[in-house]
Amino acid sequence: MIRNDPTEAKLYSLLASDSGTAQASPTSAAQKMADAMSLWRSGNREASTCALFCDGLKTVLEQRVKDDDVELRKAIMEHDSSAVKAYRLLIDDPGYVVALREAKRLGDVAHPELIKRETDPARKAQLKALAAAVDKARAGHGDWNSVQSSARALDPALADRFEPHRALLIKKQRLEQDKDVISLLALPKPQGASSGGAARGRAVEDRVGAALTVLCNAMNKAAGAGEADGFRIVRSANVPPALRPADGRHVKAELDFLLMHGDDVVLVGETKAGGATAIGADCLKLRNAVLEVAERAQPDRTYAFPLGSDRRSKTGGGKGAPQALQVTGASLRQLMDTPTPSPATQPHWPASARYFLPDAVGAIPLSQRAVAYLTWRPASLEYAKALFDGAAPSAEDLASVWRELGEDPKLAWIWDERALADQALHAVHGSDSIARIAEAFIPKA
Incomplete structure (x- = not known):
């Protein structure tokens, strides 16, 4: 079997004992947060552990405010405004995508080329009315009730198909008239x-x-x-x-x-x-x-x-x-x-899962997903908002995020991810390590 082969057994032994030396580098903010979690899990419950975490989170927030991070601004606006929160929930709703598709379908029914080829004067007028109603509603100048009425005048079956989606589009249109949502939509698009x-x-x-x-x-x-x-x-x-x-x-x-x-x-x-x-x-x-x-x-x-x-x-x-x-x-x-x-x-x-990198690493920082999630906690958003407003809040204001991390079951996945990353560190090998392992198989002259 696979592990009985002496060459394979030697490979696993060499991988297990590999201790590649990573180049020293400044400790990142995400690494400070990861180190604090590792210290806490190992039993270090000193106040300095919380301070280390807060210092890392503080640095992350300061950098994102300095970069004028669009997603952070959106998160702050959602935290402060019920209208923005409702709007962002709506556009993330799968039903919204379906509603847009049905609205486009009505527009396609009244496409200019189809109107041009229509020979019945009455039907041509109905198509024009539907096209105008859809264009105005999409642009925010009209309303979806008028679209529904125009569709019913043209073909009741079209109106029946569109009816389940009308309320969602009306809600979106009303939310877009809220001052906070207007400010949200005025933000620049995040860079790809x-x-x-x-x-x-x-x-x-x-x-x-x-x-x-x-x-x-x-x-x-x-x-x-x-x-x-x-x-x-x-x-x-x-x-x-x-x-x-x-x-x-x-x-x-x-x-x-x-x-x-x-x-x-x-x-x-x-x-x-x-x-x-x-x-x-x-x-x-x-x-x-x-x-x-x-x-x-x-x-x-x-x-x-x-x-x-x-x-x-x-x-x-x-x-x-x-x-x-x-x-x-x-x-x-x-x-x-x-x-x-x-x-x-x-x-x-x-043991059979290995990371092979060009260079050795000495630590694995907290993942970008986990860091982002922690920057969206209420205390983090309040801290970032103060920074955007030109204030100088204290890192101690972020201690509640550390407490949430230890108490909120919804954040348990971050601890699991961190525990796995601590184990995975021993399965990461740089190119230099791979070369040394290869040399170990070559008989000495």
């Missing part, structure tokens, strides 16, 4: 993500993939294995539906690297262009992916993992290279087996 992110991600994958290929070559040399039945790296493998839950919001569907030995998977590797900052939230999905495939796989079956469209993902390299990777269920079952004893802590981090 940098277009170079995908290219940076591919560059990181290439660098890590090259290091892992060197490792596989060293393992093959040590084992005396050939290319056909030896160790190899496969990139961008998609988990088949049979091995993941229907609701896969917190489970990775595509795995960056699989280290294979024949048709057996030896370990699962992931890389992040964002480095340690990106691992905080990603580690839950990676852990869950390994857990799901291990629990769902049948030991007597072989599973086809579809490969990404990128040529680098192919196992062969020629024109006839297969587009799916065959993986034995028996090896998938063993992905949750830890080769060395580990503390029985929850949530458990599988």
